[in-house]
Amino acid sequence: MPVHSLRPRVALPAIMCLFALSASPTPLVSEASAQSGTPLSSLTGATAWLNSPPLTAAGLRGKVVLVDFWTYSCINCLREMPYIEAWAQKYRPYGLVVIGVHAPEFAFEKNIDNIRRAIDRFHITFPVAVDNDRAIWNGFGNEYWPAAYFIGGDGHVRAHHFGEGDYDRSEHFLQSLLLENGARNVPTDLVHPKGTGEQEEADLGAIGSPETYIGYARTQHFASTGGAVQDSPNDYVIERTLALNDWGLTGNWTVGEESARLNKGGGSISFRFHARDLHMVLGTGKSAKPVAFHVTIDGHAPGAMHGTDCDADGNGTVSGQRLYQLVRQPGHDIGDHVFRIEFKAPGVEAYSFTFG
Incomplete structure (x- = not known):
């Protein structure tokens, strides 16, 4: 049974957070109804973009979008990243856009050169929005690292998942969103990337x-x-x-x-x-x-x-x-x-x- 690790942000000064290891799975949660407004509009608050020119809510209209909040010294984010990268590669031809939102925990994680080195070190190819001012974080009302938001072609959040794990269910949901959005011949198999070093999946037990x-x-x-x-x-x-x-x-x-x-x-x-x-x-x-x-x-x-x-x-x-x-x-x-x-x-x- 998958068990999930996540780092919730709490109401403390500056960029503090706490760590929690849940004793039971944190499931993929579907939104009961479309949110009012589109959190993607907060992408304009990015302080920089890496691997891509700036992306906008208008430019993403009609696309299925996966927004993943991460920070490069977070072990939970690093262990999740091989899956995010594999999905970006596999489903790009079917209309999926993956956006990694780098929201720093420690002050040194605001350094753009440090972020670039991490992107290179972990072979990240999808667009990364640098969120040093927490504008995108606040636009989504996010509280966790890592946090994944699944967005339909209408720009509304359809589901979210906080923490590591539950990868199979998340990928099946991506497949269903792409089919719903009109993509054809979407693969039904699942990725199983093998993380190495610090990216190897934890021995949670x-x-x-x-x-x-x-x-x-x-x-x-x-x-x-x-x-x-x-x-x-x-x-x-x-x-x-x-x-x-x-x-x-x-x-x-x-x-x-x-x-x-x-x-x-x-x-x-x-x-x-x-x-x-x-x-x-x-x-x-x-x-x-x-x-x-x-x-x-x-x-x-x-x-x-x-x-x-x-x-x-x-x-x-x-x-x-x-x-x-x-x-x-x-x-x-x-x-x-x-x-x-x-x-x-x-x-x-x-x-x-x-x-x-």
Whole structure:
């Protein structure tokens, strides 16, 4: 049975959100009646367009449109993306237009060059509307990453789906919209793309750790002695054994609202987790100088448990602002482990942990 991960946005300042892992499927929801107005009119609020000239509601009239809200450091969005891309390729000849609306969660995700690099990294070919001002997000009344809106030829939303999963039902609905819109010989088979690295579908049954933010605005289970000192340099130590889902800093860090920045080389972050995969959203701040790191699991080099962004000895480099996969456990015997990452130089910024 598919289980869905999504990141709902809540009424907090700026671009904050929370993460939820639902215990049951979030189904494709059909709209009972056409909405008044057309949310596609909000496309005029895009701050930039990538892979396409600007698209408009008038220009899309008569087309079936799939609008997918995503942001490039969101693991849930990245795992969904192979399906969105496969649908864009498969159904373009039958009149489907896929639009990815990139609505940032963290401030660095507003950087157009970062978005371009993500589009290239994940081989995204469909049009992407950059929604840095949240104009399109607000026009749709959206609250989640990822979120898919299925729009008929009349410009009205016919169904929506929030979170990962339910791909077969979503694709069948796309097929029905295209047939209804007059397309002929629409394929009835289903795509089954194989994501790799961080895009591989999660082992949801093994996840026992929640997405955890490192900035003080949304953090929880912080185990460094004395707690977080907000917006000021501070020396941190961990003086107790970490319980499951506890995490902490060691070394000199400045903990900000969104992230923690390392001020002196040799600082580290530890987390006792339970999941097949462990990822971190990391960056190098304004200096943009690469920062080398070393990962251990239970005090040892990760070996076969290393992720795509470090080697078997645990060595890797933060070279940009993005999500890094640091642990990928082989097999199905998933247990509790203590992850530790030490940074060789100052300047790194740590934003969050996610699991898969």
